[in-house]
Amino acid sequence: MKPVKKSETILIIGGGLCGSLLALRLAQRGYTINIYEGRPDLRTTDISAGRSINLALSNRGLKALRLAGVAEKAKAICIPMYGRMMHDAKGNTFESNYSGRKGEYINSISRGDLNGILLTEAEKHENVTIHFNKKCLGVDIENSRATFESYKTKEPFTIQADVIFGTDGAGSSLRKSYEKQLPGFKVSQEFLTHGYKELEIPGINRKHQISKDHLHIWPRGDYMLIALPNTDGSFTVTLFLSYSEGAYNFDNLKSKEKITEFFKRDFPDTLELIPDIFHEFTTNPTGVLGTVKCSPWAYKGNTLIMGDAAHAIVPFYGQGMNASFEDVAELDAVIDLYQGDWERIFSEFQKERKKNADAIADLAIDNYYEMRDHVANESFIQKRIIEMALEREFPSTYFSKYSLVTFNEHLGYHQAMTKGRAQDKVLLKMIEEREIKNTTPTKKILEEVQNRSEKLLNIQNE
Ligand SMILES: Cc1cc2nc3c(=O)[nH]c(=O)nc-3n(C[C@H](O)[C@H](O)[C@H](O)COP(=O)(O)OP(=O)(O)OC[C@H]3O[C@@H](n4cnc5c(N)ncnc54)[C@H](O)[C@@H]3O)c2cc1C
Known part of the structure; x- marks a missing residue:
């Protein structure tokens, strides 16, 4: 036309x-x-x-x-990035997919x-x-x-x-x-007490040094590092860190010794991937988040x-x-x-x-x-495993909060948030109160989550 x-x-x-x-x-x-x-x-x-x-x-x-x-x-x-790849402080990694359904990725x-x-x-x-x-x-x-x-x-x-x-x-x-x-x-306008700085993991002969199929996260409680792949084999790494609080912050990370010490202690595996961390750290600007x-x-x-x-x-x-x-x-x-x-x-x-x-x-x-802290928390990890199973077994019925927000583009963010939060609350409570055993059928978990979160939503709407 x-x-x-x-x-x-x-x-x-x-x-x-x-x-x-x-x-x-x-x-x-x-x-x-x-x-x-x-x-x-x-x-x-x-x-x-x-x-x-x-x-x-x-x-x-x-x-x-x-x-x-x-x-x-x-x-x-x-x-495509199919899930998160978490890196712990000892250099161990574990994966968590974004969805239990095939073909859902960011x-x-x-x-x-x-x-x-x-x-x-x-x-x-x-x-x-x-x-x-x-x-x-x-x-x-x-x-x-x-x-x-x-x-x-x-x-x-x-x-x-x-x-x-x-x-x-x-x-x-x-x-x-x-x-x-x-x-x-x-x-x-509300600014976080944390800012961000980008660093680079270069590619080697245009090849990625770590899995390009994941969004990498180094969660460390009060701060974190993430990395997303680029088509030239490199990764753009972003450090989210407080400006002035904690033992390491943007204000006190100035010397080569202190910057190296910080990465050695918290992100040792990245030191092998980023050749000159001091140069990267001191030449790239720090941005605000709000x-x-x-x-x-x-x-x-x-x-x-x-x-x-x-x-x-x-x-x-x-x-x-x-x-x-x-x-x-x-x-x-x-x-x-x-x-x-x-x-x-x-x-x-x-x-x-x-x-x-x-x-x-x-x-x-x-x-x-969630990203800087909960992704490494036991209940959260168990919740993600159960959600993946629910999405795999009931692909047209169950959608986690992440899926509702990220993959359900025909649902408004507000609806995705209310439904997703109710499901999260119910599932976490069931996990914490040990209601879910290894033998509990997934169908039963689905019905409980659906019924209880619906009740919760009805109470909220009254
Ligand atoms: C660290 C970081 C990571 C992010 N990661 C993601 C992500 O993974 N996924 C995602 O969806 N979003 C992400 N975002 C958010 C995303 O960058 C923004 O939401 C997006 O850029 C908004 O687009 P915009 O066009 O509204 O604004 P902008 O991209 O900021 O574009 C504004 C444009 O206006 C121009 N401009 C500004 N002032 C003037 C002026 N006075 N006169 C004329 N021109 C002007 C600027 O030069 C610019 O070109 C991220 C943001 C940050 C900071």
Whole structure:
């Protein structure tokens, strides 16, 4: 179907993951789009420093990419990760699959390459123009006018559009304009006491040194290391660590001796994989981790914030990008219903989406504790083994919380959270009270979990 040319002009601030997919989808619908991106074109300039190099892409993100016809292109640069590979402090490893069902896995993908694909696909449409090195300074929301500064000339200039989307990430300029201009605008920004630093396990002759089929985790209670594979044989390793608390923290890990001592004590197996840990540690930046919740996301039919600009979350469920892509799919469905009435589109979009965005923000914080601590805890390990068995034996009936969030893209995050949490509570109680024996039939466990979690949900809904 040939898209119908729409009369509205659309301005998108930020050509990152969400903005570039949004531009592509709106261009397919026939709108005239101008993207203004603060940084240079990442397809021709190396600007990866300080940003996570690879990300876990899963069903919700793929659903939105499929809608825009780019899922196959993305999949071509993905590495499937079927489960977690845990590394203990003695160097022993054990695996835990993400799902008991066949064909359910998450994917490691390069942020830069995926963003590049989306920009290229968007640019193929003659109704899309991308302006790089143009940083937004603020938006006059009443008059739909955005002011930018050109990186080269430093001259400010103003662009007027019928509709302005802010997809300019966690530090969004449009969200900051709401703060200044919208009485009653609510925003909360909560930062973790932990930051993150990326390191690299290089490939040897483009071969991975550890299993590329897993997301690797070194859980150490108060902090952890994770690693995701890249297509060139390397792994991007991320250390999540407190800035100032504990015996080792970002503030006191300065000398070669102390950094080596830390890795020798807690992550000895990584020292064999990372040739110069001191160089890696001291040359790579430390990033902050935080959650942004705000409301409203829109002003009349003039402006809307989406992606991290509206709901930045901590990265522990691997869902920030997936949620940002899902925003595009959800908005698209609302456009189908109210095409031409942006005010209605924006308010309906937020009505449904906000509770789901809040839910994944909370789930991501829960997973922070799960990954750094619980994955090595006995009850948790037993729960995962039972969940795998339930999913294997009853693939169309039982879905763990992780599966509900990650692989059930047709269920909202909020529903996934409530159902998943109820199941978790019931299963953990059954394990702790030793109700489940080796001889207990899986069917019986399934029925108990289903009945008891349903009761719990009914009580919560009363
Ligand atoms: C360490 C880490 C690991 C992560 N891992 C995962 C993962 O495994 N899976 C997952 O789904 N998510 C993950 N995320 C989250 C994911 O990175 C974000 O949710 C995602 O990037 C959001 O996309 P976005 O387009 O909304 O924002 P961004 O990707 O931040 O893009 C914003 C764009 O706007 C531009 N911009 C910013 N300010 C301006 C301005 N004033 N004017 C013009 N342009 C501007 C930026 O240059 C950028 O291009 C991770 C995040 C971190 C920090």
